[in-house]
Amino acid sequence: MKFVMLSVLVACFTCSLHAQVYTGDSTEIQSILKHIDAFSQAYMNGDYDAIANAYTRDGKIMPAGTKIIEGRTAIRERWVLPEGVTVPYHKIKPEEINILGDTAYDIGYYEGRTRRANGEESSWQGKYVIIWKKVEGNWKIYVDIWNRVTEPEK
Numbered sequence: 126m127k128f129v130m131l132s133v134l135v136a137c138f139t140c141s142l143h144a145q146v147y148t149g150d151s152t153e154i155q156s157i158l159k160h161i162d163a164f165s166q167a168y169m170n171g172d173y174d175a176i177a178n179a180y181t182r183d184g185k186i187m188p189a190g191t192k193i194i195e196g197r198t199a200i201r202e203r204w205v206l207p208e209g210v211t212v213p214y215h216k217i218k219p220e221e222i223n224i225l226g227d228t229a230y231d232i233g234y235y236e237g238r239t240r241r242a243n244g245e246e247s248s249w250q251g252k253y254v255i256i257w258k259k260v261e262g263n264w265k266i267y268v269d270i271w272n273r274v275t276e277p278e279k
Contacts, residue, residue, distance in 0.1 A: 145219065145220060145221070145222075146220070146221045146222075146223075147219075147221070147222045147223075148221075148222070148223045148224065149222070149223060149224025149225070149229065150224055153224045153229070153264075154222055154224065156264055157222055157224075157229060157231065157257060157264050158219070158222075160179065160257075160264050160265075160266075161217045161219065161231070162217075163175070163179070164176065164179050164217065164266075165215040165216055165217055167179070168204070168212050168215045168237075169211075169212050169213060169214065169215050171206065171211065171212075173201050173204055173205050174201065176200075176201065176204045177197040177198070177200050177201035177204070178197070179265065179266050180197055180200050180265055180266045180267070180269070181258050181260055181265040181266065181267045182196070182197060183195065183196065183267075184196070184197065184200055184265065184266055184267055184268070184269070185267070185268050185269070186200055186203060186268075186269045186270075187268070187269065187270040187271075188203070188271060188272070189271070189272035189273065207242075208242070209241070209242025210239060210240065210241055210242060211239070211240045212237055212238065212239055212240070213238055213240050213246075214236075214237055214238040215235070215236075215237040215238075216235065216236050216237065217233065217234075217235045217253070218233050218234045218235065218236070219231050219232070219233040220232055220233040220234065221233065227258060227259040228256065228257065228258055228259070228267075229256070229257040229259075229264070230254065230255065230256050230257070231253075231254070231255040231256075231257060232252075232253070232254050232255075233252070233253060234250065234251065234252050234253070234274075235250065235251055235252075235253055235271065236248070236249070236250040236251075237249055237250075249273055250273065250274055251271050251272055251273040251274050252271065252272065252274055253269070253270060253271035253272075254268075254270045254271075255268065255269050255270075256268040
């Protein structure tokens with residue numbers, strides 16, 4: 126009996142670790158989720174203007190191993206891929222979104238695949254934190270921090 130109870134508790138705890146936690150107005154949450162999907166689509170399409178416009182004018186990105194990159198022009202330049210390189214797959218998976226008035230934060234994971242000019246592909250994944258700001262009625266990324274996580278050994 127103790128084993129069964131312990132198994133149930135472990136299962137419940139494990140499931141709760143991966144549950145999405147969204148706090149705030151559901152309309153605002155849905156709006157942010159649409160912006161997240163649009164960002165991934167723009168990245169896969171190589172639409173660097175759409176990517177840059179996903180950020181506030183004074184937006185900041187903080188990729189691992191670099192200084193803070195600020196402003197839409199610099200952000201756009203950072204996202205541009207080398208000639209012949211594409212991203213055929215990109216998905217952002219929010220674990221937590223919390224709306225705090227005209228600001229929100231979003232924590233989660235991302236995954237994707239890069240195709241090089243020679244056709245070789247590589248997969249990657251990581252974690253992120255985004256701070257959103259509502260600007261003229263639209264959610265925009267103000268701060269975007271991410272870094273890769275290594276895949277678990279198989």
